[in-house]
Amino acid sequence: MRTTELTQTSIPKLNSNSKSNSVPNSDSNSDLNDFPVVGSLGNESYFVSAHKILTRFNHRRLNPALPTESWRSDLRRDLEAQILEGEMVELERSAIAELASEAPTEAEGFMKWFVGLEKTGPGQHDPLFDYLAEKATKEEMRWFIQQEVAGEAGFEDLTALTQVKIPTRPKLEMAHNYWDEMGRGAEKGMHGPMLGMVAHELGLSEPDYDSVVPEALALANVLTALASNRRYAYHSIGALGVIELTAPGRATKVHQGLKRLGLTNEGQRYYSLHAVIDLRHSSDWNKEVLEPLISENPALCRPIAEGALMRLSAGARCFDRYRQQLGLRLTM
Numbered sequence: 121m122r123t124t125e126l127t128q129t130s131i132p133k134l135n136s137n138s139k140s141n142s143v144p145n146s147d148s149n150s151d152l153n154d155f156p157v158v159g160s161l162g163n164e165s166y167f168v169s170a171h172k173i174l175t176r177f178n179h180r181r182l183n184p185a186l187p188t189e190s191w192r193s194d195l196r197r198d199l200e201a202q203i204l205e206g207e208m209v210e211l212e213r214s215a216i217a218e219l220a221s222e223a224p225t226e227a228e229g230f231m232k233w234f235v236g237l238e239k240t241g242p243g244q245h246d247p248l249f250d251y252l253a254e255k256a257t258k259e260e261m262r263w264f265i266q267q268e269v270a271g272e273a274g275f276e277d278l279t280a281l282t283q284v285k286i287p288t289r290p291k292l293e294m295a296h297n298y299w300d301e302m303g304r305g306a307e308k309g310m311h312g313p314m315l316g317m318v319a320h321e322l323g324l325s326e327p328d329y330d331s332v333v334p335e336a337l338a339l340a341n342v343l344t345a346l347a348s349n350r351r352y353a354y355h356s357i358g359a360l361g362v363i364e365l366t367a368p369g370r371a372t373k374v375h376q377g378l379k380r381l382g383l384t385n386e387g388q389r390y391y392s393l394h395a396v397i398d399l400r401h402s403s404d405w406n407k408e409v410l411e412p413l414i415s416e417n418p419a420l421c422r423p424i425a426e427g428a429l430m431r432l433s434a435g436a437r438c439f440d441r442y443r444q445q446l447g448l449r450l451t452m
Contacts, residue, residue: 168334170208174341175329177201181348182277205345209352209430212342216429223425227415230425231406237428238365243436247450248443249373258381260446262322264374267442269319270327271336273343274312275363276301281347282356287416290357293408297364297401314390318378321387335441339434346427354413354420358427361410364402366432371395 177198188194219242224230238244252264276298283294303309329337346356375391385392413420443450 167338170204171334171337171341172329173201174205174208174345175337177205178341178344182344205341206349208341209345209349212430212433213426216426216433219429220422220425223421225418225421227411227418230414230421231411234361234410234425234428235365235406237362237432238369241362241366242429242432243439244366244432245369246436246439246443248439248448249370251446251448251450253373253376253380256377256381256446258322261377261381262324263446264442265318265322266324266327267332267336267438269315269324270329270332271339271438272312272315273340273347275360276312278343278347278356278360282353282360284350284353286353286357287412289412290409293404297405300397300401311390311393314393317386318383318388318390321383333438333441333445335434335437339438342430342434346430352423352427354423355427355430357409357413358424359431361402361405361424362428362431364398364405366435367398368395368402371398 180194180198223233252261256264279294279298279301283291283298286294299305301311303311307313343356343359346352346359371391371394375388375395378388378391410424414424
């Protein structure tokens with residue numbers, strides 16, 4: 121992957137005395153000590169530090185809280201994190217710019233290109249998933265699911281954030297998708313708790329961020345950044361659309377692995393469901409969200425393409441790291 125450097129910028133640094141990289145309380149100021157750094161996606165120190173900080177920031181930003189006397193200093197602290205977040209997104213955009221430039225700028229050609237990402241996009245059909253389906257031990261699957269849980273930003277929440285002020289037709293489809301993610305009003309049908317059931321059956325607790333690879337944190341941070349900032353709203357639409365497009369193939373393989381390892385139907389349900397339902401979600405998202413937007417405004421092809429490629433590239437980084445972490449030598 122091509123890297124693009126930032127020149128002499130400033131990011132908050134982690135407290136070097138901290139014994140844990142777990143998410144701190146929202147009133148923590150431990151990441152307010154700034155230091156200058158030249159950042160790039162290929163700079164491991166920048167990548168690790170930035171995404172640990174952004175994980176903390178997103179915990180503060182998204183979790184419900186109560187008013188405090190320190191709200192002014194909290195806003196100043198969070199502004200630093202937002203600047204870091206913006207720098208991170210722009211690095212990600214630069215890294216996929218060449219690929220994004222290949223996307224057509226008229227609706228029919230763009231949709232063919234977009235659907236083709238399922239076969240040709242970064243990280244697609246990684247041999248990691250054949251291994252998980254056919255050979256992974258229970259301990260290896262536990263480790264993989266731990267990373268998945270940590271990298272899960274919550275599709276329903278990302279959709280809710282993204283759809284604000286979006287035109288009516290795509291907004292309605294995003295609402296339909298959200299309602300499915302929420303189990304159509306039934307708690308047992310909510311998709312988020314289903315993933316929690318997989319973790320529960322595998323004996324996993326809340327993620328310890330010392331045991332989570334930074335690539336998994338980065339995946340969640342990229343998606344959250346796109347959905348939380350209106351300047352990236354159309355990037356988020358592309359990222360969410362490509363998740364629906366590409367998830368069924370991966371979900372099918374993980375479901376096969378969980379079934380082989382003896383998890384109950386409830387423990388398999390999150391992946392068995394997404395192996396099927398996302399086929400419909402993808403078709404509907406393409407028809408009711410993407411096509412109307414780019415037909416009305418072809419200039420939206422580029423940000424949607426960038427968002428899709430940023431999501432796939434972040435996933436590809438995860439798969440590469442997972443294979444390394446599991447000591448796998450698999451043929452791509």
